[in-house]
Amino acid sequence: KQEVTQIPAALSVPEGENLVLNCSFTDSAIYNLQWFRQDPGKGLTSLLLIQSSQREQTSGRLNASLDKSSGRSTLYIAASQPGDSATYLCAATQGGSEKLVFGKGTKLTVNP
Amino acid sequence: EAQVTQNPRYLITVTGKKLTVTCSQNMNHEYMSWYRQDPGLGLRQIYYSMNVEVTDKGDVPEGYKVSRKEKRNFPLILESPSPNQTSLYFCASSSRRLAGGNEQFFGPGTRLTVL
DSSP states (O other): OOOEEEEOSEEEEETTOOEEEEEEESOOOOSEEEEEEEOTTSOEEEEEEEETTOSEEEETTEEEEEETTTTEEEEEEOSOOGGGOEEEEEEEEOTTSSOEEEOOOEEEEEEO | OOOEEEEOSEEEEOTTOOEEEEEEESSOOSEEEEEEEETTTEEEEEEEEEETTEEEEOSOOTTOEEOOSSSSBOOEEESSOOGGGOEEEEEEEESSOGGGTOOOEEOOOEEEEEO
């Protein structure tokens, strides 16, 4: 059964800092891995999706990497801004199925 | 505007009183899914549907039913709600199966309290 872990659970950084959020998964037979953002009281917004055949995806200041062999993905945020403050969730498909398993998230606070 | 809508957004009910949370998407998506989010447990998948009349269990299906009679709608039914179903519920959709590598679009959530 797929298990997804995100470390750290919370992170506080000063504005302008580059940072990395980590996601690990136990079953490497994934179709893809997605990173989401969740603002308090809101739904989830998809940030990046990495197919199992890809190594990384980029969107603006965000870069996500995927290493299936080690069961890891990272989300790199460059030049962080207070508006980046949110909870970041990663999710991986389970064992070649259509089920999606989420990590518990990393709560990011970017201080002005 | 492309979106996933859920109704109601907030609901307080009592144990045993049947309820339905509606979910509708206007993007002609094939794949739809329901999740619940609980503190300390994160998001967990309840049911998903890969097309009309095709549904399957996620990780926590007990106590829930779904139906997919039309492509745009995917209601979540609680036949006899219990307090442990108090949670924040999200509906999501994507254009094709997750295996096709399509991102999911999430609704705004429904906060359910069962007394």
